[in-house]
Structures are given as C-alpha cells and as structure tokens.
Amino acid sequence: MDAIILQILNGLDKGSAYALIALGLTLIFGTLGVVNFAHGALFMIGAFCAVTLNALLGMSHQVEDPTRTDFLGNPLQVDVPYVQDIFGEALGASIIDWAVPLSILLAIPVMLLIGLVMERGLIRHFYKRPHADQILVTFGLAIVLQEIIKAIYGANPIPTPAPDAFRGSVDFGQWLGFQAGSIIYPVWRLVYFFFSALIIAGVFAFLQFTTFGMVVRAGMADRETVGLLGIDIDRRFTLMFGIAAAVAGLAGVMYTPILSPNYHMGMDFLVLSFVVVVVGGMGSLPGAVLAGFLLGILQSFASMNAVKSLLPGIDQIIIYLVAIAILLLRPRGLMGRKGVMEE
Amino acid sequence: MSRHFTRRGVLKSGAVAGAGLALPTYLRAQESGFTNAPTGDTVILGFNVPQTGAYADEGADELRAFQLAVEHLNGEGDGGMLQTFSEQNLDGTGILGKRVDYVTGDTQTKSDVARASAQSMIQKDGAIMISGGSSSGPAIAVQALCQEAGVIFMAGLTHSNDTTGKDKKANGFRHFFNAYMSGAALPPILAEQYGTDRRAYHLTADYTWGWTQEESIKAATEALGWETANTVLTPVGAGDFSSYITPVLQSGADVLILNHYGGDMVNSLTQAVQFGLRDRQVNGKNFEIVVPLYSELMAAGAGEAIKGIYGSMNWNWQLQDAGTQAFTRSFGEKYGFPPSNAAHTCYVQTLLYADAVTRAGSFNPCAVVEALEGRTGGSGSLEGIDSASNEGFLFDGMGNGPTLYRAADHQCFKDVLVVRGAENPTTPYDNLEIVEVTPVEQVWYEPDHPQFAGGDLGECNPGA
Numbered sequence: 001m002d003a004i005i006l007q008i009l010n011g012l013d014k015g016s017a018y019a020l021i022a023l024g025l026t027l028i029f030g031t032l033g034v035v036n037f038a039h040g041a042l043f044m045i046g047a048f049c050a051v052t053l054n055a056l057l058g059m060s061h062q063v064e065d066p067t068r069t070d071f072l073g074n075p076l077q078v079d080v081p082y083v084q085d086i087f088g089e090a091l092g093a094s095i096i097d098w099a100v101p102l103s104i105l106l107a108i109p110v111m112l113l114i115g116l117v118m119e120r121g122l123i124r125h126f127y128k129r130p131h132a133d134q135i136l137v138t139f140g141l142a143i144v145l146q147e148i149i150k151a152i153y154g155a156n157p158i159p160t161p162a163p164d165a166f167r168g169s170v171d172f173g174q175w176l177g178f179q180a181g182s183i184i185y186p187v188w189r190l191v192y193f194f195f196s197a198l199i200i201a202g203v204f205a206f207l208q209f210t211t212f213g214m215v216v217r218a219g220m221a222d223r224e225t226v227g228l229l230g231i232d233i234d235r236r237f238t239l240m241f242g243i244a245a246a247v248a249g250l251a252g253v254m255y256t257p258i259l260s261p262n263y264h265m266g267m268d269f270l271v272l273s274f275v276v277v278v279v280g281g282m283g284s285l286p287g288a289v290l291a292g293f294l295l296g297i298l299q300s301f302a303s304m305n306a307v308k309s310l311l312p313g314i315d316q317i318i319i320y321l322v323a324i325a326i327l328l329l330r331p332r333g334l335m336g337r338k339g340v341m342e343e
Numbered sequence: 344m345s346r347h348f349t350r351r352g353v354l355k356s357g358a359v360a361g362a363g364l365a366l367p368t369y370l371r372a373q374e375s376g377f378t379n380a381p382t383g384d385t386v387i388l389g390f391n392v393p394q395t396g397a398y399a400d401e402g403a404d405e406l407r408a409f410q411l412a413v414e415h416l417n418g419e420g421d422g423g424m425l426q427t428f429s430e431q432n433l434d435g436t437g438i439l440g441k442r443v444d445y446v447t448g449d450t451q452t453k454s455d456v457a458r459a460s461a462q463s464m465i466q467k468d469g470a471i472m473i474s475g476g477s478s479s480g481p482a483i484a485v486q487a488l489c490q491e492a493g494v495i496f497m498a499g500l501t502h503s504n505d506t507t508g509k510d511k512k513a514n515g516f517r518h519f520f521n522a523y524m525s526g527a528a529l530p531p532i533l534a535e536q537y538g539t540d541r542r543a544y545h546l547t548a549d550y551t552w553g554w555t556q557e558e559s560i561k562a563a564t565e566a567l568g569w570e571t572a573n574t575v576l577t578p579v580g581a582g583d584f585s586s587y588i589t590p591v592l593q594s595g596a597d598v599l600i601l602n603h604y605g606g607d608m609v610n611s612l613t614q615a616v617q618f619g620l621r622d623r624q625v626n627g628k629n630f631e632i633v634v635p636l637y638s639e640l641m642a643a644g645a646g647e648a649i650k651g652i653y654g655s656m657n658w659n660w661q662l663q664d665a666g667t668q669a670f671t672r673s674f675g676e677k678y679g680f681p682p683s684n685a686a687h688t689c690y691v692q693t694l695l696y697a698d699a700v701t702r703a704g705s706f707n708p709c710a711v712v713e714a715l716e717g718r719t720g721g722s723g724s725l726e727g728i729d730s731a732s733n734e735g736f737l738f739d740g741m742g743n744g745p746t747l748y749r750a751a752d753h754q755c756f757k758d759v760l761v762v763r764g765a766e767n768p769t770t771p772y773d774n775l776e777i778v779e780v781t782p783v784e785q786v787w788y789e790p791d792h793p794q795f796a797g798g799d800l801g802e803c804n805p806g807a
Contacts (some may be wrong), residue, residue, distance in 0.1 A: 006589040014583060071660060071681045071772050072672060155399030157609050159646035169619030181624075184592060186617040189585070258617075259582055260609055260644060268582050303586030305575065315586070316578060 002173055002182040007300040009172070013189045013258075015296025016196035017043075020251035021273040022280065022288035023203060024244035030220045030283040031237040034123055035131055037138040040270025041145040042111065042245045046252025047261035048149055049110055050103035051158050057083050057096045098163045100256055107249045115245025119238050142266065150263040157260035162188040166257075188257045195254050199247060200289055206243075207285070216240055220283070275323045281336025291334055295319050377707045378493035378806030379471045386441040386706065388413070388693070389470030391461050391485060392499065394449035398477040398605050400640055401685050405475060405499050406447060407678055408686035412693035415673070416443045423673035424694060427666040427740035430721055432701040439700060446470060450481045457481030458488050465492050471706055472497060474692050476519075477685060478604075479503030479552040486515035493806015495708050497692035500685040502604075502636055504555035507754035508795035513803040514708055516715055516753045518695065518746075519688045520786070522552070523794050525635045525655040526559030528759040528781035530567050532653060537598065537631050539568035544596035546587055546611060548603050549576040556602045559794060560635050564600075572596035577607070584611040588618050597625040599632045608634060609644035616648040637762055639683040642774045649764030649774065656760045658684045658742050659777055667742040681772050691741045695748070699736075712803040716750035723747070725756060727784050745783075751790040752800065759786050 021043055028036045060079035068076040084092030095102070122141065126134045161167065166187045173183030207213035219226045219233040226233045252261075259265060276295055280287030301307060302318040326333060381387070390409040392402035414420045418435030425433050437443050446468040448460030458481075464470040465488075473489050476482045476499030483506055489496035490512040498506060498517040502525070507517050543564055547553040553576070561571055572594045577587050588611070591599055599620060603611050615621075615632055623630040634641075637654035660671045660681035670690060674682040682690070699714035700706055702721060713719050715736050723737030725747045735750040743757035761779040768774045788795070 003590065003593050006592070007586065010585045010589060013585065068769055070770055072675045076770065150395075150399070155395070156401075156640060157606050157644045159609075159613065159644060159648075161646065167617075169617065169622070182592075184619045184623070186614075186619070188617065258614070260606075260613060262606060265582070268580070300586050305573065305590050308575075 002178050003304070005172075005176070005178075005183055006185070007304060008297055009183075009185055009189070010303075011297030011300035012193050012293060013296070014299060015293035016193050017251055017255055017269060017292075018273055018276045018296055019289045019292025020196050020199060021248055021269055022276040022292050023200060023285060024248045025273060025277050026280070026283060026285055026288040027203075027240055027244040027247075029277070030285070031216065031240045032119075032123070032127065034127065034134050035138070036123070037135050037270065038118065038142040038145065039138075039244075039248055040266030040268075040273065041142040042114065042248040042266070043252040043255075043269055044149065044261070044263065044266030045114065045145060046107050046111060046249030047160075047256050047265060048153060048252075049107040049249060050100050050160050050253045050256045051153060051261050053103040053106050054096075054099040054160050057081065057099050057102075059083075061085075100160060100162055100253065103253045104250060107253045108246050111246040111249030112242040114249075115242035116238060118245070119241040123241070124238075142270070146263050146266065153263065155263060157262040159260045160256035162191075162257035166191055186258075192254050192258065196251070199250060203243070203247060204285070212236065272319060275319050277333075278323055279326050279333055281333030283337060284333065284335040287333055287335030295322065298322065376805060377709070379465065379469045381441055381469075381471060381706055384441055385444045386438055387468055387470050388443060388445045388696075389448065389461065389464035389468065389473045389475075390445055390689075391448040391450055391457060391464065391473055391475035391481075392689075393452045393477050393481075394447070395451050398452045401477045401500070401605065401638065401683070402450070402475075404640070404683045404686045405477065405689040408674070408682060408690040409445065409447075409474065409693060411674060411677060412690045413443045413445055416693070416697050420677070421669075421673050424666050424670050424690070424741055427669050428694060428698070429739040430698050430702070432698050433694065438697045439704070439706070443697070448475075450475065450477070450485075452478045452481060454480045454484035458484045461485045461488050462492070465489075465494055470494065472696050474499055474689060474696070476500045476689075479506055480550055482506055483510045483551065486510065486512050490514045490801070490804055493708055493804045495696060495711050497696050499689045499692065500638075501552075502556065503552040504559065504794050505551050505798075507752045508555075509797035511752050511754075511798045511800050513712060513753075513800045516692070516695075516748065516755075518692050518748075518755045520655075520657045520757075520759050521754065522556040522559040522635075523788055523792070524759050524786040525556065526563035527786040527788075528761050528779075529560070529633070529635055529653065529655050530563040531781075531785075532761045532779060533564065533598075533633060534567045536653070538628070541569045541598050541628070541631075542572045542594075542596045542626065543569050543598040543600050543633075544572045544591050544594050545574040545600045545602055546584070546591075547574060547576050548579050548607055550579060552604065553602045555794065556635055557600075560600055560602065562794075569598070577603070577611070579607060581607065582610060584614050585618070587611075588615050588620070591615075591620065592618070592623075595625065597628050597630055599630070601632065601634050603634075604636055604638075605641060606644070608641050612645050612652070613648045637775060638685060639681075639772070639775065640685075642764065643771065645764075650766050652764045653778070654762055655781075656684050656762050656775070658687045659760055659762065659775065660687075661773065661775075661777055662742060662760075662780075664740075664742060664744065666740045670742060687742060694741070695738070698738075707805055709803040709805045715748050715753070717748070718750070725783055725787075727782075728787050730787070730789065732790050733787075744780075747783075749790070752795070752798075756783050756787060758783050 060081045062077035065076045065078045169186045172185045276291045280291030303315040392405045415423045450457035472495045474497040479501045482501035486496045496515040547557040634654040699711045703710035703714040717736035724733040732751045736748040746757040759781045762775045765776045
C-alpha cells in the first residue's frame with residue numbers, strides 16, 4: 001500500500017509539471033489556434049530565470065586568503081557575495097538561499113515580456129498559415145532559444161537548490177498512520193504540487209471571475225461575434241499568450257530544485273505535454289489539467305518494478321499507448337468539445 | 344608523330360581526372376601504402392568529441408586538452424608533459440618534422456553521428472588519427488570505423504569493458520580505465536567503510552557502459568559478501584528518477600549503486616538525496632550511495648549531494664607526481680581552471696600517438712600499432728604482476744605512474760584512484776578528494792577474463 005501511495009505522490013508531482021505546461025499550450029491553442037512547439041522552451045527559460053537570479057545574487061568580489069592556496073599554488077582568492085556586503089553576512093546568505101522562490105518575482109515580468117514579444121514579433125504572422133507551418137516555426141524558435149541558453153550557460157546541468165528549510169524530506173507515512181519511515185517524500189516536491197495547484201486555481205479563477213476572463217472565454221467560443229461587438233479580442237489574446245508563457249515559466253522556476261536545469265529540459269517536457277493536451281482534449285483547460293495528473297500517475301505506476309517485470313519497457317511507452325487509444329476511440333480527448341479533431 | 348586533341352578525348356580525360364580528384368583522400372593515398380599518408384609539411388589529426396548535447400561541457404574540456412597537446416607538439420607553450428614523459432622522443436618539432444594540424448567533429452554523444460563525423464574527418468580532411476570520446480557507444484562505433492578505414496583510434500573517455508573487450512580492434516587503443524578496474528578498486532574501500540554485510544540496489548543506464556559497469560560492480564561486491572537486492576535499468580536521459588528511486592525505499596536495500604554518468608548521474612544522485620536516502624537507517628545501518636565512475640564536471644553538477652560519496656577515477660589533478668603537476672600547470676595557466684580526467688586522457692593519448700609515430704619512424708598505422716604494443720622499442724612489463732600477458736609498451740611520467748599499454752588487448756594498465764566527495768571543499772575545484780591510489784596489481788585481469796570475452800583484436804589495417 002505504501003508503495004502505491006508513493007507512486008501516486010510521484011505521479012501527482014510529475015503531473016503538476018505536465019498540467020502547468022499543458023494548461024499554457026491549451027490556452028494558446030484555444031485562443032489563438034496556434035500549436036506552440038516553443039512552449040517547452042518557455043518552461044526551460046523559466047528555469048533559467050532561477051539560475052540567473054541565483055547567479056546574480058551570488059555575484060562576488062574576491063578577497064585574497066593568504067593562509068590557503070589555489071590549484072596552481074597561488075594565494076587563494078575567496079569569493080565574497082556583494083549581497084553579503086550590502087545586507088550583512090546572515091541576511092545576505094538567507095537571500096541567496098531563497099533564490100528559487102525569489103525568482104518568481106523575476107520570472108513573471110520576464111516571461112510575460114518574452115510571451116508578448118514572441119506573439120507580436122513572430123507567431124501572429126502565422127495565424128492564417130496551416131498548422132504544419134506553425135509547428136515548424138515554433139519548433140525552430142524552440143531550437144533557437146535552446147541554443148541561446150546553451151551559449152550563455154553551457155550544456156551541463158546547473159544545480160539550483162531549494163531553500164534550506166525545504167531541502168529535506170518528510171515522513172509522509174506517519175501522517176497517514178503508516179509505519180515510520182515507510183513513505184518518505186521530499187518536502188520540495190510537495191511544495192511544487194501545492195504551488196501548481198495554486199497556479200492552476202489562479203488561472204481558472206482569472207478566466208471565470210474577471211471580466212477580462214469572461215471576454216477571453218467568449219472569444220474562445222466565438223471569436224468573430226466578440227469582435228463584432230466592438231471588443232479588441234486580439235489584444236486580449238496576445239495578453240493570454242503572455243500569461244501562458246508566464247505559467248510555463250513559473251512551472252520551470254519551481255522545478256529547478258527537482259531537476260537541475262539544462263538547455264534541453266524543455267524538449268523533454270514538450271512532447272509529453274502535447275500528449276497531455278491531446279488526451280485532455282485540444283482547447284479544453286480542465287481536460288489539460290485532468291490529463292496531466294492522470295498521465296503523470298499512470299507513468300509512475302508503469303515504472304514500478306512489479307509492472308515492468310511483466311511488461312518490460314512499458315514505462316517508456318505507456319503515455320503514447322494511451323494517446324493512440326484516445327485518438328482512435330475518442331479523437332476529441334477526454335474533455336474536448338464535440339467536433340474538435342473529429343472532422 | 345603529331346598528337347590531335349579531339350573534343351571527345353578531352354572530355355574523357357577530364358572526366359577521368361575529375362573522378363580521380365573526387366575520390367576520398369584515403370583511397371587516393373593508397374599508393375602510399377596506407378590511408379591518408381601525409382604528403383606535405385603538416386599532419387592532420389581528427390578530434391571527435393561531443394560539442395553539443397548532454398556531454399558538451401565534457402567534450403569542450405577534451406577539446407581544450409587536444410589543443411594544448413597540439414601546441415606542445417608544435418613547440419608552443421611550456422611543453423607540459425613532454426618534459427616528464429619517460430620517452431624523450433618528442434622535441435616540439437611536430438611529429439616526424441611535420442607540423443601538427445587538427446580538425447574537430449561533433450559526436451553529439453550519438454553513435455551514428457560520431458561515426459559520420461569521424462568518416463568525414465578521414466575522407467574529406469585526411470585525418471590520419473582519430474581521438475575523442477565521452478561515451479562508450481560512440482567510442483566503440485568510431486573504433487570499428489577506424490579499423491575499416493585504416494587509421495588509428497586513440498580513445499578518449501570510454502569506460503565500458505567492451506571497448507577493449509568484445510569490441511576491441513587492432514587499430515584502437517584505450518588509455519582510460521574501465522568498469523572492471525572500477526569494480527576491482529572500489530569494493531575493498533566500500534567493505535572497509537560500510538562492512539561486508541550489505542544489500543545493494545543498482546540503478547543502471549541502459550546501454551553498453553551501464554551494463555558492463557553493473558556486471559563488474561555486482562560481481563565485485565558479491566565477492567565481498569554483499570547481496571544484490573535488485574538491478575533496474577533506467578533510460579538514458581530519464582531526467583526525473585523519482586519513480587526509480589521510490590522502490591528502493593521498500594526493497595530492504597541499504598546501499599544504492601548509481602551506474603549513471605553525466606546528466607543522469609547528477610539527476611539521480613540529487614534526487615536520491617532529496618528522497619532522504621542518506622538520512623535513512625536500514626537493517627540497522629546508515630543507508631549509503633555509491634557512484635562507481637566519477638568526473639569532476641559531474642561532481643560540480645551534483646553540488647552538495649556528492650559529499651562523502653565514494654567513486655573511482657582514472658586520474659585527478661590533485662595527484663602530486665611531476666607529470667600531473669606539469670599538465671595541471673599548463674592547462675590551468677591557459678584556461679584558468681584545472682583539467683578534468685577526460686581532458687587528461689585525451690592529452691596523454693595525443694602525446695602517446697605522436698611518440699609511437701616517432702619511435703616507429705612512420706605514420707603507417709601498422710607501424711604505429713607495433714610501437715604502441717612495444718615491439719619497436721619501449722617494451723616492458725609491470726612489476727609485481729606474474730602473467731604471460733604482462734607485456735607491451737611501458738611508459739611513465741604521464742600522471743598515473745608506470746603504465747603498460749598491453750599488447751594483447753590495447754588496454755592501458757596503471758593505478759586507479761578511489762575518490763570521495765569532499766566534505767569541506769575550499770575552492771570550486773577540490774570537490775573530490777583522493778582516498779586511495781589503488782595499485783595496478785589489484786586492477787589487473789587476464790585478456791580472456793569472462794567480462795572481456797568474445798572479442799578479437801584481429802590484424803591491423805593500414806587501409807591500403
């Protein structure tokens with residue numbers, strides 16, 4: 001039983017990332033009708049916002065320590081962060097320690113801006129082009145963004161740890177009445193799950209309870225009519241692109257302590273997130289979230305040794321098998337609108 | 344007798360001449376007796392490393408070392424290990440008086456891409472020797488290609504037993520140590536630190552290197568008395584290993600052995616620490632993690648997670664011998680940081696090739712093979728090893744102590760390092776500390792050892 005609970009937790013955790021990326025993809029597809037293959041790159045850029053802030057906060061000047069030597073036998077130059085000079089040693093160290101959560105403040109404006117520039121500068125020129133053209137141009141953009149990040153930050157993963165307070169693990173089993181030590185789970189992964197739930201709830205509340213959101217939903221249902229009412233729906237959709245980019249970016253920022261960021265991490269998530277969107281139903285926001293969590297959990301169960309001993313390699317293909325089954329039996333996905341993908 | 348030029352005749356001659364010029368250089372060079380025989384005053388070496396992909400930083404460090412080696416061979420810089428190498432044949436005038444030039448290729452850590460890249464360097468650029476690595480899959484593929492094409496392959500970082508085991512080739516040589524040697528060096532230290540009553544759980548990268556390392560470490564730890572709780576293959580580049588780590592918690596294992604490298608190792612180790620494995624008590628003992636193959640770049644990537652974790656290495660810049668110090672100084676002054684063990688093996692391989700050509704007095708691959716096998720000078724045996732196969736090219740002064748390029752399988756035999764993640768590093772570069780220099784006798788094996796069985800060196804191929 002404890003093994004099953006652990007895999008459910010793993011699945012929810014993975015599913016959180018899938019759901020956040022898929023949510024943004026669906027928002028863009030639902031509003032602008034564009035299949036955005038650069039969305040994984042936005043997740044990756046979000047992660048590198050955390051890397052950047054970590055590096056900025058860690059910027060140091062060197063002080064010579066005559067008592068120690070470096071690898072060439074010269075007096076050791078010790079790095080002293082400027083943040084510690086400004087705020088004092090203890091507070092400075094705490095600020096550096098909290099670099100990942102603080103990166104949220106950096107990521108929101110940066111990702112919004114990148115989203116808006118992407119949409120206005122490139123993607124809007126492809127609205128009337130076939131989906132194949134949109135996929136090609138956004139895929140190309142993803143590769144360009146990836147290579148820029150690699151040129152700046154290198155190809156190796158860059159460790160970006162969670163704050164000390166969240167670095168350990170909790171005995172989740174004891175909370176549920178199991179034997180002590182039977183279900184140990186990293187604190188940050190639980191934080192990530194709750195953070196994702198908060199962002200998802202925030203996006204839904206924004207669309208559900210604000211006038212702006214209402215107009216966007218109306219535009220998603222019937223763009224032409226909303227336009228005929230004199231509402232500038234294009235401007236709102238552009239902003240939604242920025243919001244979708246910010247959601248992907250935040251997903252990336254908070255994922256950095258789980259997976260050390262590297263320049264190709266976006267591609268790894270992109271393909272799976274597309275499957276999530278297809279399974280959930282193209283254009284359906286609740287479908288994307290539901291499918292994200294379902295497929296995350298399914299993938300975790302398929303990774304269990306007991307399952308893999310029966311069906312070797314099943315963990316690698318389970319998501320694609322589900323996608324094939326859905327496309328054959330219910331092309332519009334779990335919660336897709338009737339008619340979408342069914343023509 | 345007058346000669347008449349007809350239109351058809353000119354066209355025919357032109358076509359034949361054009362076809363001749365269009366032939367790959369190695370086919371044109373066959374009249375010299377071997378592939379890409381250098382004709383001018385330069386000789387071209389091909390350095391095939393991952394310049395993109397997950398091991399790109401490792402490849403970049405290898406490339407730095409190759410460039411440094413070329414500089415030293417051409418008489419530039421401070422000469423590095425040329426001064427400490429026991430064979431004093433290299434004098435900074437290139438190789439056999441020809442200036443050394445080089446071309447580079449990008450393997451992307453993919454076997455097919457690495458092969459295509461090496462092929463291009465041989466056919467289009469006229470490279471006479473290929474070197475490089477960072478992963479065993481591409482290294483084995485390129486070694487096979489070099490055998491077919493008739494050029495020498497001086498392997499860079501490749502740790503799979505198969506490179507000089509079932510996939511060994513006469514034209515291929517490996518200076519780097521292998522999985523068997525890690526298995527021979529590491530377990531005695533593990534027994535000393537963690538005892539002989541342990542249950543190990545292996546997570547293994549699903550390709551040639553992972554399989555052979557798991558086989559070697561499993562055999563060695565079971566010989567100590569350890570039990571193997573489970574062995575699980577993980578896809579290369581899995582990213583999130585949580586689904587593979589959580590079953591460890593229920594397995595009753597008290598040691599996790601990560602047969603992972605590069606980004607996979609960084610992620611699996613970091614995540615295992617996040618899951619609290621190192622804080623656990625299982626079977627009344629502290630839970631431990633072991634990473635059999637370490638690299639400095641991986642250690643930097645894993646950050647604090649590597650503290651106190653044991654592994655093995657081919658070489659480390661913190662060694663105190665003259666060769667290591669000369670190389671570290673050259674590299675450090677040029678690039679501003681110490682070299683990795685991937686860089687070291689690539690630098691040494693380039694110098695060893697140049698020395699072999701010089702001793703042989705020829706670039707002919709078969710003459711180079713003979714020289715690297717110790718058949719044209721420099722032959723010797725390692726002390727303290729009583730074996731008929733203990734013969735080949737013996738050298739010293741390259742950072743690993745006395746080293747034998749064994750003639751029987753073209754594998755170098757030398758001391759191996761057992762290292763541990765440093766608890767209190769003082770600089771970003773001393774995040775690993777040397778625990779033991781395991782003597783070569785302890786990592787020696789016979790060429791027909793079961794873990795290396797099934798291969799045949801065959802005959803050297805000059806390509807003609």
